[in-house]
Amino acid sequence: MISFKRKPLSKVAPVSSELAGRTAIITGSTSGIGLGIAKSFAASGMNVMLNGFGPLAEIELMRKAIEKEFGVGVAYSDADMSKPDEIADMVMRARETFGQVDVLVNNAGIQHVEAIETFPTAKWNAIIAIDLSSAFHGIQAVVTGMKERKWGRIINVASAHALVASPFKSAYVAAKHGLLGLTKTVALETAEFGITANAICPGYVLTPLVEKQIPETAKARGLSNEEVIRDVLLHAQPTKKFVTTEQVGALAVFLCTGAAASITGAALPIEGGWTAQ
Ligand code: NAD
Numbered sequence: 345m346i347s348f349k350r351k352p353l354s355k356v357a358p359v360s361s362e363l364a365g366r367t368a369i370i371t372g373s374t375s376g377i378g379l380g381i382a383k384s385f386a387a388s389g390m391n392v393m394l395n396g397f398g399p400l401a402e403i404e405l406m407r408k409a410i411e412k413e414f415g416v417g418v419a420y421s422d423a424d425m426s427k428p429d430e431i432a433d434m435v436m437r438a439r440e441t442f443g444q445v446d447v448l449v450n451n452a453g454i455q456h457v458e459a460i461e462t463f464p465t466a467k468w469n470a471i472i473a474i475d476l477s478s479a480f481h482g483i484q485a486v487v488t489g490m491k492e493r494k495w496g497r498i499i500n501v502a503s504a505h506a507l508v509a510s511p512f513k514s515a516y517v518a519a520k521h522g523l524l525g526l527t528k529t530v531a532l533e534t535a536e537f538g539i540t541a542n543a544i545c546p547g548y549v550l551t552p553l554v555e556k557q558i559p560e561t562a563k564a565r566g567l568s569n570e571e572v573i574r575d576v577l578l579h580a581q582p583t584k585k586f587v588t589t590e591q592v593g594a595l596a597v598f599l600c601t602g603a604a605a606s607i608t609g610a611a612l613p614i615e616g617g618w619t620a621q
Contacts, residue, residue: 380589
């Protein structure tokens, strides 16, 4: 009889030690998913640059709280993601503060829900600028340094709406499909430089962005707010549960690890089975 001697289990380094000291910019991280990712990164020992809008005093409290809880460097940039020169400034500031930018998470995003006939052109332009073009400008500003150092992680927070459409979201669906195309192209251009570029595709996460679209969707579809939550939002997700910001944060951390080095150009759904239907 052949006996197999079991090998001792190899000790897997905790994620925190692997990523400690890396620096990440997370756009749109004063709220919702971006804030969740920033906290998950900080918990893994990464320095983070926060970005986004909100009352400055509250943002400063948030910045200090993350710094204190996780013992990492936390900076903040108020750059407007619809303005390419402010995006370049934000990247320069992150470099001045932390030395280099190892990870860029393009997360800032806005939404508007309205039928195509009346969809305001200004909303179309703003959604394309913030949800899509800002990622192009951010990647352009960080990629040379990543290539030189032969390490980098680009994470684009897309959406289930990068994979499938819903009515009344023409600009958002177009921007998110475009963001996935950008992700794949950058992945191919950087594949030999130790850089990965991936799109995270969340389903519904109960953040201010979704809270705001509940009454808009109710109006567009002639439903009550409760019916929108039950029959539109959670109807799309077989789990019947909202995705959490912690779950998205954990996926983003994983994409930064060595274990994920061969995942590039991918669209990673985290949507309770939405797009399996
Ligand atoms: P949110 O409204 O809670 O947060 C959006 C963040 O972006 C905020 O920090 C806000 O200040 C910032 N922001 C908005 N406009 C900006 C600008 N011009 N410049 C800089 N920052 C700006 O929304 P969220 O739900 O956390 O969304 C974050 C990302 O996740 C978006 O790209 C969104 O499309 C995507 N997403 C969200 C869901 C969801 O269900 N919440 C699902 C799929 C994808």
